[in-house]
Amino acid sequence: MNSPWQQRLRGHPGILIAGGVLLLITLASLILPALSPYDYFTPQLDLISRPPMLQGGHLLGTDPLGRDLLIRVLWGCRISLLIALVASLISVVVGVLWGAIAGYVGGHTDALMMRTVDVLYSVPFVPFVIVLTMLFGRQLWLMFIAIGAVSWLDIARIVRGEALSLKRREFIEAARVAGVHGARMIGRHIVPNLLGVVIIYATLTVPTVILFEAFMSFLGLGVRVPLASLGSLIADGASDMQAHPHLLLVPAAVLASIIYCFNFLGDGLRDLLDPRKQT
Amino acid sequence: MSVPMNAEALLQIRSLAVHYPAPNGQFSGDIQALSGVDLDVAAGECVGLVGESGSGKTAILLSILGLLPPNARLAGSIRFHGAELAGMPLKGLNEIRGTRIAMIFQDPMSALNPYMRIVDQLSEVPRVHGGLSRRDAEQRALEMLEAVHIGEPRRRARQYPHELSGGMRQRVMIAMALIAEPELILADEPTTALDVTVQAQILALLQELRERTGAALLLVTHDLGVVAQLADRVGVMRHGRILEQAACLALFEHPQHEYTRSLLAAMPRLKVPA
Amino acid sequence: MSSSAPTRLLEARNLGVSYAVRHAGRQVRLRALDNVSFDLARAETLGIVGESGSGKSTLARALLRLIPVDAGTVRLHPAIDLLRLRGTALRSVRLRLQMIFQDGIAALDPRQRIGEALEEPLLVLKPQLSEAQRRARVRALLERVGLETGHLGRFPHEFSGGQAQRIGIARALMVEPEIVVCDEPLSSLDVSIKAQITALLLQLKQDLHLSMIFIAHDLPAVQQLCDRVLVLYMGRVMEIAPSKALFQRPRHPYTRALLQSVPIPDPRVARGRRTAPLAGEMPSSLAPPSGCVFRTRCPYAVDRCAREVPLLRTIDGSEVACHRAEEIDGSRT
Numbered sequence: 083m084n085s086p087w088q089q090r091l092r093g094h095p096g097i098l099i100a101g102g103v104l105l106l107i108t109l110a111s112l113i114l115p116a117l118s119p120y121d122y123f124t125p126q127l128d129l130i131s132r133p134p135m136l137q138g139g140h141l142l143g144t145d146p147l148g149r150d151l152l153i154r155v156l157w158g159c160r161i162s163l164l165i166a167l168v169a170s171l172i173s174v175v176v177g178v179l180w181g182a183i184a185g186y187v188g189g190h191t192d193a194l195m196m197r198t199v200d201v202l203y204s205v206p207f208v209p210f211v212i213v214l215t216m217l218f219g220r221q222l223w224l225m226f227i228a229i230g231a232v233s234w235l236d237i238a239r240i241v242r243g244e245a246l247s248l249k250r251r252e253f254i255e256a257a258r259v260a261g262v263h264g265a266r267m268i269g270r271h272i273v274p275n276l277l278g279v280v281i282i283y284a285t286l287t288v289p290t291v292i293l294f295e296a297f298m299s300f301l302g303l304g305v306r307v308p309l310a311s312l313g314s315l316i317a318d319g320a321s322d323m324q325a326h327p328h329l330l331l332v333p334a335a336v337l338a339s340i341i342y343c344f345n346f347l348g349d350g351l352r353d354l355l356d357p358r359k360q361t
Numbered sequence: 362m363s364v365p366m367n368a369e370a371l372l373q374i375r376s377l378a379v380h381y382p383a384p385n386g387q388f389s390g391d392i393q394a395l396s397g398v399d400l401d402v403a404a405g406e407c408v409g410l411v412g413e414s415g416s417g418k419t420a421i422l423l424s425i426l427g428l429l430p431p432n433a434r435l436a437g438s439i440r441f442h443g444a445e446l447a448g449m450p451l452k453g454l455n456e457i458r459g460t461r462i463a464m465i466f467q468d469p470m471s472a473l474n475p476y477m478r479i480v481d482q483l484s485e486v487p488r489v490h491g492g493l494s495r496r497d498a499e500q501r502a503l504e505m506l507e508a509v510h511i512g513e514p515r516r517r518a519r520q521y522p523h524e525l526s527g528g529m530r531q532r533v534m535i536a537m538a539l540i541a542e543p544e545l546i547l548a549d550e551p552t553t554a555l556d557v558t559v560q561a562q563i564l565a566l567l568q569e570l571r572e573r574t575g576a577a578l579l580l581v582t583h584d585l586g587v588v589a590q591l592a593d594r595v596g597v598m599r600h601g602r603i604l605e606q607a608a609c610l611a612l613f614e615h616p617q618h619e620y621t622r623s624l625l626a627a628m629p630r631l632k633v634p635a
Numbered sequence: 636m637s638s639s640a641p642t643r644l645l646e647a648r649n650l651g652v653s654y655a656v657r658h659a660g661r662q663v664r665l666r667a668l669d670n671v672s673f674d675l676a677r678a679e680t681l682g683i684v685g686e687s688g689s690g691k692s693t694l695a696r697a698l699l700r701l702i703p704v705d706a707g708t709v710r711l712h713p714a715i716d717l718l719r720l721r722g723t724a725l726r727s728v729r730l731r732l733q734m735i736f737q738d739g740i741a742a743l744d745p746r747q748r749i750g751e752a753l754e755e756p757l758l759v760l761k762p763q764l765s766e767a768q769r770r771a772r773v774r775a776l777l778e779r780v781g782l783e784t785g786h787l788g789r790f791p792h793e794f795s796g797g798q799a800q801r802i803g804i805a806r807a808l809m810v811e812p813e814i815v816v817c818d819e820p821l822s823s824l825d826v827s828i829k830a831q832i833t834a835l836l837l838q839l840k841q842d843l844h845l846s847m848i849f850i851a852h853d854l855p856a857v858q859q860l861c862d863r864v865l866v867l868y869m870g871r872v873m874e875i876a877p878s879k880a881l882f883q884r885p886r887h888p889y890t891r892a893l894l895q896s897v898p899i900p901d902p903r904v905a906r907g908r909r910t911a912p913l914a915g916e917m918p919s920s921l922a923p924p925s926g927c928v929f930r931t932r933c934p935y936a937v938d939r940c941a942r943e944v945p946l947l948r949t950i951d952g953s954e955v956a957c958h959r960a961e962e963i964d965g966s967r968t
Binding site for chain 2: 852892900902909913
């Protein structure tokens with residue numbers, strides 16, 4: 083079966099490779115911890131900070147509390163990916179609706195909505211999260227909200243621009259003449275025709291979100307012990323960099339790969355969904 | 362139906378066929394744009410090619426100047442003054458393009474460089490091919506703008522394409538085509554994108570310029586009215602073949618092929634009182 | 636029901652549309668339509684002809700309330716002030732006044748199957764209908780426009796221009812409108828398809844007793860379809876006349892030039908023409924000529940034409956906006 087999609091994918095091996103790697107990491111993070119004799123939270127004080135070794139069971143070594151680093155890193159992936167996907171989802175949904183409504187309705191509504199975005203843009207992110215953490219403590223769900231609350235701004239702007247140009251297209255005029263308006267117009271005609279752009283920017287939002295989370299964990303604002311995210315692992319590893327470099331290098335390498343793959347995926351999707359399609 | 366070689370013909374096309382190989386796995390067959398096309402254009406003659414979209418008429422023009430897309434496969438012969446154009450290397454084609462054979466496109470906006478002033482685009486050919494100095498080339502450009510009846514030619518010459526109306530841009534394109542005094546002009550639906558009153562002006566202009574310069578014109582259109590006004594001979598095309606070729610009046614009065622008859626019948630015309 | 640005298644279904648008076656543009660670094664207003672008035676009777680087809688820049692598409696959009704109107708009124712029988720309606724009232728008027736767009740494929744949402752697209756006007760404007768009733772209506776109209784029900788699951792890009800136009804026509808007729816505005820429905824079609832669609836419109840006009848406003852630059856099609864014709868130039872009305880009168884005896888110099896410019900597929904008449912009926916270019920809408928806007932290209936222009944805007948006046952059943960209409964008629968060029 084040779085659908086036009088498959089043909090175009092063939093010209094973009096990067097998408098398949100990046101997608102494949104991400105899939106692998108996700109599956110590994112979900113399945114491997116169950117298969118391992120080690121867990122991520124029980125300290126083993128006789129095996130502190132061992133370097134990676136091929137025999138002896140700890141493939142990537144151990145952390146300062148003797149816990150297997152591989153399992154810690156895989157758990158860190160789980161948490162980081164979970165936060166990334168949920169927060170990205172929140173930001174996409176909020177951003178798309180905000181931008182689509184602002185762009186389609188136009189006029190004062192548009193002005194008000196986009197000025198709000200401008201104001202929010204200027205809110206300093208870190209103090210904002212610090213305040214939230216002080217109010218609600220260090221919760222996982224707080225991460226979703228805090229990060230999602232900031233990342234929707236870019237998507238809102240882009241979607242608004244697309245909605246503005248869509249508004250002038252003939253099929254939107256035809257829909258208006260057919261009586262379509264309000265929620266149906268936005269939900270049935272505007273948003274579906276934006277999806278191409280949204281998918282691309284959503285995929286590119288994910289690395290930003292992961293980095294945000296990593297940064298916050300690095301500052302000590304992120305997940306609580308004994309849970310770890312890639313960011314907190316990097317923070318921990320950084321403090322012990324000289325003596326035990328593997329504690330920093332392993333989570334950093336994994337984080338970098340994940341971010342690289344998402345960026346690659348987003349770029350590839352942008353090329354793929356480009357209107358310059360030749361059939 | 363073999364056509365004898367006409368020793369005086371400026372352009373002789375024999376058995377021209379163009380096909381595009383199918384992209385892998387998409388279709389079971391190739392796309393045949395042209396097959397078995399035989400056509401002559403004599404010096405100073407106007408030949409009109411009529412057909413609907415997809416009939417292959419534009420492909421003929423593109424084949425002559427080697428402007429087909431890279432995946433096109435061309436077979437057959439295209440002789441200009443006896444020289445074989447099909448498969449001619451780029452160097453040879455570049456000497457002919459613009460100087461001996463010129464082309465007028467359908468959409469003037471896409472054929473004109475939006476970032477260059479009119480005078481600069483017009484003087485390009487005389488400077489590059491004719492070896493004229495900048496000043497002489499610009500003078501020639503102004504002469505051409507007058508020849509195509511553009512009002513206030515000096516002012517217009519300094520403008521950019523977007524500042525001109527559709528009709529004016531088309532006149533500029535005609536000026537560009539004629540500036541090197543070509544022997545053969547290829548015109549691809551030159552008036553289709555224009556309003557009817559401007560179309561009448563452009564057609565009258567083409568007629569006038571043909572009479573003045575003696576250039577031959579190979580005109581492609583879907584409008585039989587255009588052909589009736591300008592063409593000496595007409596070819597009717599469908600699905601990449603020329604179904605019928607005849608002198609203009611003969612084609613209109615005594616169409617031989619059924620498709621020609623249906624085309625004539627479907628052609629919208631104003632019912633005017635005698 | 637009512638008397639046999641044709642009802643004036645739509646009355647447009649002094650319509651004016653302008654929009655703001657940036658020109659030479661300043662904000663100016665460009666008059667796309669100026670003082671346009673006309674009537675539409677029941678079961679009548681009014682043709683609106685003009686070239687690019689004449690304002691005909693602007694007129695279509697103004698009538699369908701797709702763009703704001705600066706001046707004038709449009710009265711819909713019996714007493715509806717079309718330009719003042721908003722919200723629900725405006726939407727209910729869409730049951731009576733519909734539109735067929737120029738590019739059939741562009742007028743359809745690329746992500747919507749055409750079955751849904753066809754049902755949509757009924758879903759929104761006639762919510763009282765059941766699903767079964769909607770489906771039945773869709774099928775009935777598909778048949779009327781010559782398409783098959785098998786096509787319902789397809790997307791717009793899978794259709795040819797002619798088929799897409801048929802879909803557009805079906806969609807416009809879904810709600811059983813009284814008036815259909817056709818915005819250059821033939822422009823993007825091939826010659827043989829044009830003939831088919833023209834025939835279809837003629838058929839529908841007769842079968843459904845539609846009132847139509849047919850906007851086009853294609854004069855032969857207008858002659859075939861329209862009962863009366865309105866000629867627009869630079870957003871102003873030049874002439875309104877019954878079709879026969881306009882084509883046989885055009886009274887406005889612009890109408891004359893327009894008719895003479897149409898290419899004639901007959902070499903005996905058309906051969907070797909070296910002059911065009913109308914010289915010059917349409918002036919920029921940013922700086923329209925004073926008085927009569929056509930005077931810069933009119934072979935009959937006199938001083939009065941620059942001083943006074945000619946008003947539409949009736950001569951022998953035709954309305955003409957020309958100071959010299961009576962004199963010109965005698966001397967045919």
